[in-house]
Amino acid sequence: METTDQNRVDEPAVLEAAVIGLGPAGVSACMKLAEEGIPVTAFEFGAIGGQVNMTASIDNYPGYSGPAFDLTDRFSADIDRLVKAGSLKVVHSQVKSLERTPEGLFSITTPRASFLFKAVIIASGTRYRPYAVPDPDHTVRGRGFSRCAICDGPLYKGKDVMVVGGGEAAFQEALYLSTICHSVTLINRRTIFRASIRDVEAFKSAPNTRIIAPAVTVSCSGDGHLQHVVIKDPNDPTDASLQTLDVEACFIYIGSDAATAFVKIPEALDEKGNVKVSEGMAVAEVPGLFGAGDVIDTPLRQVATAVGYGSLAALALTRYLERRR
Numbered sequence: 001m002e003t004t005d006q007n008r009v010d011e012p013a014v015l016e017a018a019v020i021g022l023g024p025a026g027v028s029a030c031m032k033l034a035e036e037g038i039p040v041t042a043f044e045f046g047a048i049g050g051q052v053n054m055t056a057s058i059d060n061y062p063g064y065s066g067p068a069f070d071l072t073d074r075f076s077a078d079i080d081r082l083v084k085a086g087s088l089k090v091v092h093s094q095v096k097s098l099e100r101t102p103e104g105l106f107s108i109t110t111p112r113a114s115f116l117f118k119a120v121i122i123a124s125g126t127r128y129r130p131y132a133v134p135d136p137d138h139t140v141r142g143r144g145f146s147r148c149a150i151c152d153g154p155l156y157k158g159k160d161v162m163v164v165g166g167g168e169a170a171f172q173e174a175l176y177l178s179t180i181c182h183s184v185t186l187i188n189r190r191t192i193f194r195a196s197i198r199d200v201e202a203f204k205s206a207p208n209t210r211i212i213a214p215a216v217t218v219s220c221s222g223d224g225h226l227q228h229v230v231i232k233d234p235n236d237p238t239d240a241s242l243q244t245l246d247v248e249a250c251f252i253y254i255g256s257d258a259a260t261a262f263v264k265i266p267e268a269l270d271e272k273g274n275v276k277v278s279e280g281m282a283v284a285e286v287p288g289l290f291g292a293g294d295v296i297d298t299p300l301r302q303v304a305t306a307v308g309y310g311s312l313a314a315l316a317l318t319r320y321l322e323r324r325r
Helices: 023-037 050-054 068-085 148-154 167-178 197-205 304-325
Strands: 012-021 041-042 057-061 064-067 088-091 095-098 106-109 114-122 125-128 160-163 183-187 209-212 216-221 227-232 243-246 247-250 256-258 289-291
Touching: 012 304, 023 041, 023 050, 023 068, 023 148, 023 304, 041 106, 050 068, 050 148, 057 068, 057 304, 064 068, 068 088, 106 304, 114 304, 148 160, 160 167, 167 183, 167 197, 167 209, 167 247, 167 256, 197 209, 209 256, 289 304
Parallel strands: 012 041, 012 114, 041 088, 114 289, 160 183, 160 247, 183 209
Antiparallel strands: 057 064, 095 106, 106 114, 125 256, 216 227, 227 243
């Protein structure tokens, strides 16, 4: 793919539109902007498709049901098509900062270059919340922990593993692991789960699964790699509920936060760090700035909603540029 990050200039030209992130929302936004004839530059440091790449399968997206990697391949093909048509330039670099200039433009800085834009869509998605299981004797050294079942699950084929979490991702990935691992134990801090009843029941019905809740991790141990995890009831003021799980991997799905650390425009974010948008995906206090996908405060984070948000943001950006002209 074409990249503009190699040509640094002291006074960058003012470009039309930028999309930060090429997950489902970002890809959708780029496609809509290209349809509207708006030249767009996209910034993506990782793989196209965002966290869809960390998912085993997709079964709630209209028109598609199957392995997630097939869908991300289609996203990549859409981006390649736009690049070849000259409608899109992709900068394969991390965005270090997004700032508002005194002239009302937007400055995007990467480790190697700076860019100026009239309008920007933030579609940077989310980042996993930190979670560490204490390793007091330093016998594990982090080996055996993962945030991606589809990436690392095959390494533990036929082994006993555990999953931490109670949301959609936790149950969906735990169900996938149950198809390749000897056993899967899911623990959650609460007895109430955020996942759908369908996913919870599907996991429970598998012959090699179990749920322990409420439960939290206390410590881990092993011989250079995870072998044991000690858990307990968080409501137990003593250690009466302590128990040890003999597992070789722990997959952690405890939620995520908006990936907006690079946004240096305080009025664009809410108290949780989400991009603060209206129904039209515009940031009311910052003309020319828009948000889309998981980076906004939304009750539903799915591929379908992200794609819709991306298209709405692109349409709003197009109208903003028309008014600006």
